[in-house]
Amino acid sequence: MSNTDVSADNEVIERSADEPGAFALLFDRHAPAIYRYAAQRLGEGSAEDVMSETFLVAFEKRAAYDLAIVDARPWLFGIATRLMHKHVRLEARAWKGMVADLAAQLSPDMIEQAGARLDAARLTRRLASALRGLPASDRDTLLLYAWGDLDYAGIARALDVPIGTVRSRLNRARRILRTAAGTNDPELEKEHGRVDAAAQHA
Incomplete structure (x- = not known):
């Protein structure tokens, strides 16, 4: 072939x-x-x-x-x-060596703001701990989004959940990471997600 x-x-x-x-x-x-x-x-x-x-x-x-x-x-x-x-x-x-990059992908302003108050090692430890503490379902959703490069519809299919569940899991995970970094400002809770793609059909 x-x-x-x-x-x-x-x-x-x-x-x-x-x-x-x-x-x-x-x-x-x-x-x-x-x-x-x-x-x-x-x-x-x-x-x-x-x-x-x-x-x-x-x-x-x-x-x-x-x-x-x-x-x-x-x-x-x-x-x-x-x-x-x-x-x-x-x-x-x-x-351990990837969480700062992950946070930067999910919330581009997080690292810059946290960097003004935390050294890189402390920030990494906080973010790693926060990531480890996420429920497995939230963590899977977060990492499929950041590292799998799937849109919300794709994540929903991957995990067999509704798109609304994907949205709520991602928002919750972002809030937890922001809190760990000390940048949990409600004004910064914006959608950083890629645009949802409609499910493709033949």
Whole structure:
């Protein structure tokens, strides 16, 4: 099969029912993004395993995929996220060097404001502690948004929850991170999210 195949994800999955080898195209398209997401959450040491297992699970469950949904990324990120729940301790260690960057993505003004009062090491410790203390569902939502680069609709599909739940989880997580950084100003509680994309249909 050509690497230049332009079939949509749902078409590839449908075709793989009769041509299992066609599923390799889905791997070629999305494995790098799944690897980056896993590496940010767990570190590079475990990212390869999570990426491989994600596509193994996806292949085994492909018959249950909703073929009305064109983009398979939310489905794949959802599988990867559930697999990563087995690596909680490893994940907490990996966050230490990444939380300031994460906070900057979610609330661009947070780091600048907190930096005026906190040294970088203290800020990182506070944010890491806040992130570790989030409910798993809020943390998954937050990291799918920041590191999975999914819009609200994509996160909703990945986690099988309503879009309103995604919004409330993200707002709550942002507030917690702001409080940890000492920048919990109600005037700064604005939407920094990317525009929701409507669910794609064939």
